[in-house]
Every structure is written in C-alpha cells, then in structure tokens.
Amino acid sequence: MLDESAKTRILEEILESPEFRDTKRYKELLQYLFQETLAGRPPKEITIGTDFFRKESGFDPKEDPTVRVYLNTLRKKLDHYYLTSGSGHTHRLVIPKGHYQVDFQELAIPPTPVASRKVPLWAALVPTALLAIALLTMIVGRTSEQTAPPPAESPIWREFMTPGGRPTIVLLGDFFFLFERGPDGKARNFVRNIDINSLDDFKAAVKNDPLFAERYVKSDFTFLRPSASWGLAHVLPTLEKSPNGFSLKLATQFTVDDLKTSNIVYLGSFKTLHNLVKFLHVFDLEYTLAPLSFTVRSAAPDSSRTFAPKEIRGGNYERDYAVVAKGGGPEGSTLLLLLGFSDTGVIEAARAVTEPDMVETIVRELGAGAGAGPADFTMVVGTEGLNQSIFKARIEHLVRHPRFPAGGTSPPTDANSPPPGK
Numbered sequence: 185m186l187d188e189s190a191k192t193r194i195l196e197e198i199l200e201s202p203e204f205r206d207t208k209r210y211k212e213l214l215q216y217l218f219q220e221t222l223a224g225r226p227p228k229e230i231t232i233g234t235d236f237f238r239k240e241s242g243f244d245p246k247e248d249p250t251v252r253v254y255l256n257t258l259r260k261k262l263d264h265y266y267l268t269s270g271s272g273h274t275h276r277l278v279i280p281k282g283h284y285q286v287d288f289q290e291l292a293i294p295p296t297p298v299a300s301r302k303v304p305l306w307a308a309l310v311p312t313a314l315l316a317i318a319l320l321t322m323i324v325g326r327t328s329e330q331t332a333p334p335p336a337e338s339p340i341w342r343e344f345m346t347p348g349g350r351p352t353i354v355l356l357g358d359f360f361f362l363f364e365r366g367p368d369g370k371a372r373n374f375v376r377n378i379d380i381n382s383l384d385d386f387k388a389a390v391k392n393d394p395l396f397a398e399r400y401v402k403s404d405f406t407f408l409r410p411s412a413s414w415g416l417a418h419v420l421p422t423l424e425k426s427p428n429g430f431s432l433k434l435a436t437q438f439t440v441d442d443l444k445t446s447n448i449v450y451l452g453s454f455k456t457l458h459n460l461v462k463f464l465h466v467f468d469l470e471y472t473l474a475p476l477s478f479t480v481r482s483a484a485p486d487s488s489r490t491f492a493p494k495e496i497r498g499g500n501y502e503r504d505y506a507v508v509a510k511g512g513g514p515e516g517s518t519l520l521l522l523l524g525f526s527d528t529g530v531i532e533a534a535r536a537v538t539e540p541d542m543v544e545t546i547v548r549e550l551g552a553g554a555g556a557g558p559a560d561f562t563m564v565v566g567t568e569g570l571n572q573s574i575f576k577a578r579i580e581h582l583v584r585h586p587r588f589p590a591g592g593t594s595p596p597t598d599a600n601s602p603p604p605g606k
Contacts, residue, residue, distance in 0.1 A: 198214070230245055232284060237250055259281075260574060338547065345425065351430060355460070357453050358412075359453075363401045411453075415522060422538055469562055476525060478505070504568075535577075546582070559584070
C-alpha cells in the first residue's frame, strides 16, 4: 500500500518527464485530479468542467465533451510515458476508464519492452472497404467521448460549414491491388506491389516492361488501413453539423468532375492519393517513396523544408509526420488533405483538425489573418504512436499560401519539377 509521499514521488517523476514537461495544460490537469483524489473528493465530469476548465454554471457534459476529450488525451500521454520511460516502475499511475480519480496499480512484473511487441500482418490491415465501414459504425458510436467538433467559424472548416455552400465528399485512401496470372493465364492471386499505387503507375509499368502485363492484371479489389475508420471517427462529428451534407467515397473512385460540385476532404496515405496527386502543387507539396520523404516548398529562399520519416513499422511503435493541407481547387472548390505515410500520421492529421487544443494552436499559428476569408495552409506535425493510439504530437512547420481565383483552375505543376511520388 503506497503512502501519500510515495504517490507524490510517482506523480513528480511523471510531471518532470519529456511527455509532460512542456505541456502545461495536461500537467496542471493531472495535478488537479491527483490532489482531488488525495483529498477524498473523487472528481466528477461536471466539477472538472466548472472548477478546472472554468466553465459556466450551466455547463452540461452531454453537450460539451471538453472534459472527456482532455481525459482521453491525458490517458494516452500516461500510456506513452510508461512505454518509453523504462521498466523500473513498481506502480503505475492510471485514470480508470469511466472515472476521473487517480489510481495506483502495483506492477507484478516489468512491462514488456516496445521492441519485443509484434503485430501480425493480418491484424494491421482492413482488407475491404465494407469491413472498414462496419468498424466505423462501432467507433462513431463513442466518438462524442473522444472528439469535440470545432465551431463552424474555425478557419479550418469555414468553407465546409457555411450555409448554402457545397456538399463535402470524404475520400478514403484505398490501396491499389493487382491480380497475378496463373500458368493458365487466368487471374489467381491478389498482389500488392508497393511501387504501383494507381492506374497510371500500372500503365507505366506495362509500358516499361510488356511482359508485366502478361503476369499481372489490374484488380477491382482495394483495401483500407485502420486509419480510415479511426480518422473518420474524428472527422464525421464535425461534418455531421454541416448544413450542406456529406458523402463517403473511395479515392480510387474520385474524378476531377467531383470538384465541380463538391468540396473534398481526403483521409489517407500519400500512396493512396490517386488522382489527387495532380493537385499537390496547390499546397506547395511534393513527395517521393524512394526515399520516403515529402517537401513543403516556399517562394522564400532557403525556406523549403523536407521531412523524412525514420521509423515506419506498420503497427508497432512508430514515428511519422502528419500533414494537414488546405487549399483552393478548380471550379471554386476547397480541398482539405489529411495525410501521413502510416496509420499514425493519418490519424494524427484527423485529430489535429478536430481536437480543441490543437485547433486552438493552429488558429493561433495562422495569425490574425485567419479571421476572414480563406485560411489556406500546409502544416506538418511530428507524431509518435502505437497502433491507433497517438502519444505525442508537435507542430514542426506551418506555412500559409494564397488561394487561386474562385471559379478558375489552379496553375499547372512546374514542368521542370519531378512528378510527385516517383
């Protein structure tokens, strides 16, 4: 049984860790919950809202999920602390799900190091779009406990939320597959070639090697990563409040004609952009798969920046970059890209544009000019996570860019620049 001084030492170690040292709000929140628990006043959602977040006396947790959003992130930060701070702990500080008091759990054995954790390939993939949407119905049911939709006046969502505006198509980035022909020439097995991520890539492969077409044929089968469902769980509560409506579509089904009538929110990997690759110049953005990197261009000398993820491990603890890019497309449309190379990056991009603390940070970084007119920008967030849990996120780059005239078409990509993704 731990006494008060031992519990306080555990708390101090956590607050002095890199995970909490530079996050004042979460540091203060954990201290508040700790002190209330020690005082024998198990915190409740309504008291946290009024005492800590200074909400009005009419604060209704059913209408305002701020407390649940912050507690969800706080639990993730604690998980990350124990994953990365070594195995010398005898007790673990936890905030049990469904409760808000601090508890201390005795650890009988040291926790398993992250490096030894293995996830089978089948567990990391969602093989079909139908299965991903089925997962979505389960996840969205508890979204209100995780995500607080930003207000309609947010510069991130303004064009999507303005009454009388265009409907929104949410594009889910699905991966391109091939059929491999058997000895009899018939298509037998599904094959995923990491160098072929679109129909254009397939046509180029056939052109470069005619024998390729004898061995492989395009498949109508595609699949979505888990980040499609988890990302949607963040985004849909916001779009559900739009008076203009929204629909879902696979990225392989997207055509330029969609931009004549709709705004676009894209959620997925760089590898699954498909026809949206043609519009990356709108965001001063280009990428390569070998080596794995992307560059945010800038007109100012020596201000372009290149980012190269180093630890993409497909389901294990990984470091990625989330990219949030908003800009004007042809026909007066608005495009919002939520990108990453892995699930971690994609999920963080969706979280960044919906979770209140990050939205506030983005608006602050955009500056006073974000208050009126289109606020078009490209933002890079360095992120770390494990499976569908994001432990750390930090804005590493944010640049605003002008919107092209409404009703016109965006200028073409510089003919001298290499095509993205090659």
